[in-house]
Amino acid sequence: MADHQRLRIHPTEGEAPPPPTTPLVPPGASRSEKGVPLHHPPLLRSVPAVYSKPGKRSCCCKCMCWIISLFVLLLIVLAAIVGILYLVFEPKLPDYSVDTLRISDLRLNFDMSLYAKFDVKITANNPNKKIGIYYEKGGKLSVWYTNTRLCEGSLPQFYQGHQNKTVLNVSLSGQVQSGSTLMKALQQQQQTGRIPLDLKVHAPIAIKLGRLKLMKIRVLGECLLVVDSLSSNNLISIKASNCKFRMKL
Incomplete structure (x- = not known):
């Protein structure tokens, strides 16, 4: 009986002692220091959002x-x-030349407006061999x-054939408000x-x-003229003329 109790209290060599039920750690230690494993939640891998299927993107x-x-x-x-x-x-651009310029009327009215009436003869030239030109309304x-x-x-409406030159007689008139200053400037310029003068074409x-x-397209032209006089009912001499033209859609 004494031998049996001795075996239960003091195990013999070769027999492993039972594991301790409580870890021997200081009472104020953390869970990791106590040896208790920390259980973290499993990491969730983010799955990239699929906006379109590969087949649809390829299409x-x-x-x-x-x-x-x-x-x-x-x-x-x-x-x-x-x-x-x-x-x-x-294709070539049509061109124009100013042949004569006559002033029918140039006077200062009682309301100090300037009235002017010019008669201009110009030549429209179509240099193209295979292209005709329709001059439309609104020139x-x-x-x-x-x-x-x-x-x-x-400008008149007409059709101009291949390599054709057409002479146009155009009557111009207009009235400028506050024309006294302008008339004085013209008289001083006439003494020289x-x-x-600037003649502009919109065709x-x-x-x-x-x-x-x-x-339909637009021909825009400008002729810079230098004349000797602005006397009414007299044929004015054109001393210099420089014309440029361009086409605009």
Whole structure:
């Protein structure tokens, strides 16, 4: 009986002692210091959001490539057509020259406004061999002095054939308010014998290629003139003329 109790209290060699039920740590230690494992929640991997399926994105890219390719092809075709038309028809700008300028009336009214009436003869030249020109409604011809419009008139409507020169007689009239200062400046300028005038052309035209009438465009022109006098009912001598023209859609 004594041997049996001795075996229970003091185990024999080779027998492992039972594990301690409570870890031997100081009472104020943390859980990690006590040996108790810290259980962290499992990390959740973020799954990237899928905005479009690979097949749909590939289809959109193909559509965009087709659209861009068609647009580039269209530009190439248009450029080729324009180049062929240019080589075949050899388009040139119409030009104008001022032949004569006569002042029918230039007076100062009682209300101090300046009334002017000019008669201008100009020559319109179409230098193209294969292109006709339609002069449409709304063409204007005006005479200016130092950024002040003295008078204005309408260009006639007509068709001008290939390599044709047409003489136009245009009557211009206008009235300027507060014309006393302007009249005084004109009289002083007349004493020098060189009066600068600016003649402006605004002509809406349509081009005819063979039997095809193209869209309407505008011819804008400007002729810088130097005349010797502004006397009424006298043929004025044009001492210098410098004309420039351009085309605008």
